[in-house]
Amino acid sequence: NSVSVFAPASVANVAVGFDILGFALDRPGDEIVARFSDKPGLRITRITGDGGKLSMDTQKNTASFSAYKLLEHLGENEWGIDMEIHKKMPFGSGLGSSAASAVGGVMAVNELLGGRLSKREILHFAVLGEQLADGAYHADNVAPSLFGGIVLIRSNRDLDVHNIPVPDGLYASVLYPEVEVLTRDARAILKKEVPLSATIEQCGNLAGFMVGLYNSDFGLLSRSLHDVIIEPQRAQLIPHFYATKAAALNAGALGCSISGAGPSIFALSSSRAIAENVGIAMEKIYLEENINCQLFVSPINQ
Ligand code: HSE
Numbered sequence: 001n002s003v004s005v006f007a008p009a010s011v012a013n014v015a016v017g018f019d020i021l022g023f024a025l026d027r028p029g030d031e032i033v034a035r036f037s038d039k040p041g042l043r044i045t046r047i048t049g050d051g052g053k054l055s056m057d058t059q060k061n062t063a064s065f066s067a068y069k070l071l072e073h074l075g076e077n078e079w080g081i082d083m084e085i086h087k088k089m090p091f092g093s094g095l096g097s098s099a100a101s102a103v104g105g106v107m108a109v110n111e112l113l114g115g116r117l118s119k120r121e122i123l124h125f126a127v128l129g130e131q132l133a134d135g136a137y138h139a140d141n142v143a144p145s146l147f148g149g150i151v152l153i154r155s156n157r158d159l160d161v162h163n164i165p166v167p168d169g170l171y172a173s174v175l176y177p178e179v180e181v182l183t184r185d186a187r188a189i190l191k192k193e194v195p196l197s198a199t200i201e202q203c204g205n206l207a208g209f210m211v212g213l214y215n216s217d218f219g220l221l222s223r224s225l226h227d228v229i230i231e232p233q234r235a236q237l238i239p240h241f242y243a244t245k246a247a248a249l250n251a252g253a254l255g256c257s258i259s260g261a262g263p264s265i266f267a268l269s270s271s272r273a274i275a276e277n278v279g280i281a282m283e284k285i286y287l288e289e290n291i292n293c294q295l296f297v298s299p300i301n302q
Helices: 061-075 097-112 119-134 142-147 181-188 196-214 220-222 233-237 239-250 274-289
Strands: 003-012 021-034 043-047 081-088 150-155 160-164 172-176 255-258 263-267 294-298
Touching: 003 097, 003 142, 003 172, 021 061, 021 142, 021 172, 021 294, 043 061, 043 097, 043 263, 061 233, 081 097, 081 294, 097 119, 119 142, 119 181, 119 196, 119 220, 142 160, 142 294, 181 233, 196 220, 220 239, 220 255, 233 255, 239 255, 239 263, 239 274, 263 274
Parallel strands: 043 081
Antiparallel strands: 003 021, 021 081, 021 150, 150 160, 172 263, 172 294, 255 263
16 A cells, blocks of 8 residues: 655756757656555655755645646545655756656556556646646656656657667766756746757757667767757856866767756766766866766666
8 A cells, every 4th residue: 555666867858859858867766655544635744855945735846746636637636645755866956856756756646546547648747747846848857757768759738759769788977066057047048049050950960869769870879969059058057068078078978968957967878888987087077176976877778
């Protein structure tokens, strides 16, 4: 009468797919526990690892809100359910922390009720939880955290989402420098218009990245991993971004860009060994500047 689920961190945008592409890491992530209780209604009974920052109010917490929306949809609000949230990843990091909680919350309650809906069917409720946190209805962190692997969201409005094949050996190095970048600021600075020439280049890169994934063509992946629209506008928000990117590429990464809205920076590599070296090279930049950082090296699992 108790279930525990893990929902991983994720990297949104992946350089060439602003708001429409993301991949899941194997760790870090959140653990959500749900169990039946005699007292009717959904309640958060415990949160750990958040430094006291997250709300215990069912309607204000992404994990419980996504689960509440599922219960409402099923007409099952009368169940007594206690939820525990164990945050095992940094938030405000650009690693999809609120998305991991939203996914974990709805997954845990769905499983507790016997797995009534499929992952595809609970996606909408997880996106509602994410929307509570950042105001926008977008699945580029939620969908990878729920399904794993690399996910293309053809349309956020319709939740037309597709897992893309992941070549063997593809690894991510993700560095979280402990500097503050607020997602709403990182979105507010973006110009609303994109020049036609940049649009053409980005479309070519996005399509090239997709073909590279389907054909396990690491050369094509590397040539395609260039964000000519968003990264040049957001790089200024992340101290030492370009030095870190140069260090990653020098160490053999296929490509390197901002994870989600930042400040985390991700690089993709064609083996675990390269990804580890890339991570160390990226980390060195911040350690030399006395900025605390956390490094995660992860395969991209489907
Ligand atoms: N795609 C989003 C962005 C991810 O870059 O703003 C953060 O929620």
